[in-house]
Amino acid sequence: MPTDSILILGAGGHAKVVLDALLRQGLRRAGVEVADDGVALQGREFLGAPVRTLAACMARRFHVAIGAAAARERAFGRLRGQGRVALSVLHTAASISPLAVLGEGVFVAAQAVVGPAAQLGEGVIVNHGAVVDHDCVVGAFSHIAPNATLGGGVTIGRRVLVGAGATLLPGVRVGDDTIIGAGALVARSIDGGGTWIGVPAARMKDKEA
Numbered sequence: 001m002p003t004d005s006i007l008i009l010g011a012g013g014h015a016k017v018v019l020d021a022l023l024r025q026g027l028r029r030a031g032v033e034v035a036d037d038g039v040a041l042q043g044r045e046f047l048g049a050p051v052r053t054l055a056a057c058m059a060r061r062f063h064v065a066i067g068a069a070a071a072r073e074r075a076f077g078r079l080r081g082q083g084r085v086a087l088s089v090l091h092t093a094a095s096i097s098p099l100a101v102l103g104e105g106v107f108v109a110a111q112a113v114v115g116p117a118a119q120l121g122e123g124v125i126v127n128h129g130a131v132v133d134h135d136c137v138v139g140a141f142s143h144i145a146p147n148a149t150l151g152g153g154v155t156i157g158r159r160v161l162v163g164a165g166a167t168l169l170p171g172v173r174v175g176d177d178t179i180i181g182a183g184a185l186v187a188r189s190i191d192g193g194g195t196w197i198g199v200p201a202a203r204m205k206d207k208e209a
Contacts, residue, residue: 004031005059006087009075011036011046014125015065018107019047021091033057054079061087064105064123069159073141076105076123086122094126103140112144121158130162139176148180157192 006022008015011034019032034046035054044051062084066072076086086105090096093110100114103122108114111129118132121140126132130144133151139158144150148162151170156162160174163182168174175192184201195204 005033005061006031007033007035007057007059007062007079007084008065009035009054009062009079010065011038011041011044011051012065012067014067016047017109017128018063018065018089019049021089021107021109024092033059059084061085062105063087063089063107065107067125067143069141069143069161072123073159076141097134109146115152133170145182 006027008018022032032049034049034051035057036051041051062079064072064075066075088102088104088106090108091110094108094112096108096114097116099116100118102120103124105123106120108126109128112126113131114120114126115132115134117134118136120138123141124138125143127144128146130146131149132138132144135153136150137155138144139156139160141158142156142160144162145164147164148166150168153171154168156174157176159176160178162180163184165182166180166184168186172186173189175190178190178192179195180186180201181195181197184197185199186196187200190196196202197204
């Protein structure tokens, strides 16, 4: 099994961003394998690399390039169970403090900022232009979307989506499996669950059956 190749699991938009970051690090396209379970994608070309089944990919190192948190978490566990090793991908144009703590399989995009003493759990995505300020804790498989801002000391749980341009004020806490809508302002802590939108953010009411 080759040890110098990298497996990207996923062949959608986020995978393009991950591949771009890897190429900017100097990785050659020949060193990348792309896998996707989508039958319609099998055998197609993905930015110069053929899309294969996971069984056909031999790379030991992997990065799960799937935006949906639950699916990313499942795929992460599946690949680890095969004895593969999660690889973090950090864009060369990101600003990451040497005092930050990053889990396995993290992705940090161009122009993103990760401040000192910030902690990113495994499988976390910090997308383009997002800011994770000092002393923040971001739970595993959460996604900080483009231009979102976490003020100092913010804590968010697992599988949280912080939408594009959203702002979480310093010190607030957000529980697991919460969605913060694009442009929302979170001024107080949220126990977890549901979708929160607006300024200040309020929970969307569930639709009646």
